[in-house]
Amino acid sequence: TPQLSDRVKNMATSATLAMAAKARELKEAGKDIIGLSLGEPDFTIPEFVKEAAIKAIQEDFHSYTPVDGYGDLKQAIITKFKRDNGLSYTPAQIVVSTGAKQSLANLAQVLLNEGDEVLLPAPYWVSYADISKVAGGVPKEIKTSIDNDFKITADELRAAITSKTKLIIYSSPCNPSGSVYSKKELRALADVLVDYPNIIVISDEIYEHINFAGDHVSMAEFEDMYDRTVTVNGVSKAYSMTGWRIGYIGAPEWIAKACTKMQGQVTSGANCIAQRATIAALENPPSKIQYMVDAFKERRKLILGLLSEIPGFKTNEPEGAFYVFPDISYYFGKTLQGTNINSASDFSLFLLEHANVATVTGEAFGDANCIRISYAASENDITEAMKRIKEALTH
Ligand code: PLP
Secondary structure, X not given: OOOOOHHHHOOOOOHHHHHHHHHHHHHHOOOOOEEOOOOOOOOOOOHHHXXXXXXXXHOOOOOOOOOOOOHHHHHHHHHHHHHHHOOOOOHHHEEEEXXXXXXXXXXXXXXXXXXXXXXXXXXXXXXXXXXXXXXXXXXXXXXXXHHHOXXXXXXXXXXXXXXXEEEEEEEOOOXXXXXXXXXXXXXXXXXXXXXXXXXXXXXXXXXXXXXXXXXXXXXXXXXXXXXXXXXXXXXXXXXXXXXXXXXXXXXXXXXXHHHXXXXXXXXXXXXXXXXXXXXXXXXXXXXXXXXXXXXXXXXXXXXXHHHOOOOOOEOXXXXXXXXXXXXXXXXXXXXXXXXXXXXXXXXXXXXXXXXXXXXXXXXXXXXXXXXXXXXXXXXHHHHHHHHHHHHHHOO
């Protein structure tokens, strides 16, 4: 298709969504697939959030919304940032978008010029690289190792910085590794960044509440980083509101203003009913969703235990989010049930075809030795999936 733009031709399809589509296809064809590929909580939406949405419809909310979000939603976000993160923002620093994915896409569009480098501690969330590329940026992976819990060190960060470095994007808790940066570790990275005042930090905190390690730390908490850090968050993961598509940022005012300008030409303000529901979600303290976090913690224990009984899976202990990211390179060069395994993609496809379990290849996350398994699934599904994987591998 020569008419397609180079822009889209050079773009990778979201690997997580592609795997989910493939699993759905097989399911529809009658196969009993267990889907552990998507980062989607299997809980329903809390009642108080549903009620707020129903009320909004009954109260006739229907019009275009302000591009940067309803004023009272911004207030709820400001209260949330203060309450949960100790961060102070004014309304002019907040922009509400159609999912944190759009928040990130806006940021790349307004901050990157052709050839600007974007540092991505790897493994990283799939979309960071392509969101950067489509905006003209050049992703630069900073490799980590499972032995350092998939975290970068200050020295590794410094070594990756060049005169072209414009952004660093990371998530803590991390999708896909589940790693959580401590205050001390983040401060060490900040100590490097203070020497490079032109680099902007995008701190993706969407898994903030799904943290089994203890304290969540925001880069913007550090006074010397506040003016150059954008804090990204949303309600998809913590409130199980993935399909409602609400994300938001707290940012330096000039960045927030630029994001609003960009969004005003591309999508306008986010959905009105979802914004009303988000107010209810954020006005409630995180203790209201603790039951989900507790369940994820139990499932983490379950899946780590079961994985440790399968040969060739090397895992870190994820401290947050709801994924495990095992290194399965043990299987490279081996033949399993007649299939040659030479990559994480081969391995993930093998699991889909021979164990009927959907996972995602680590290649898409910048680590070609691993696969990502989501444990945002029922304990029954997790147990059955691990049993099938073990059987397929020891066949
Ligand atoms: N950031 C990370 C690290 C994610 O894992 C996801 C969703 O998978 C997002 C952002 C996007 O979330 P949203 O549903 O708000 O667009």
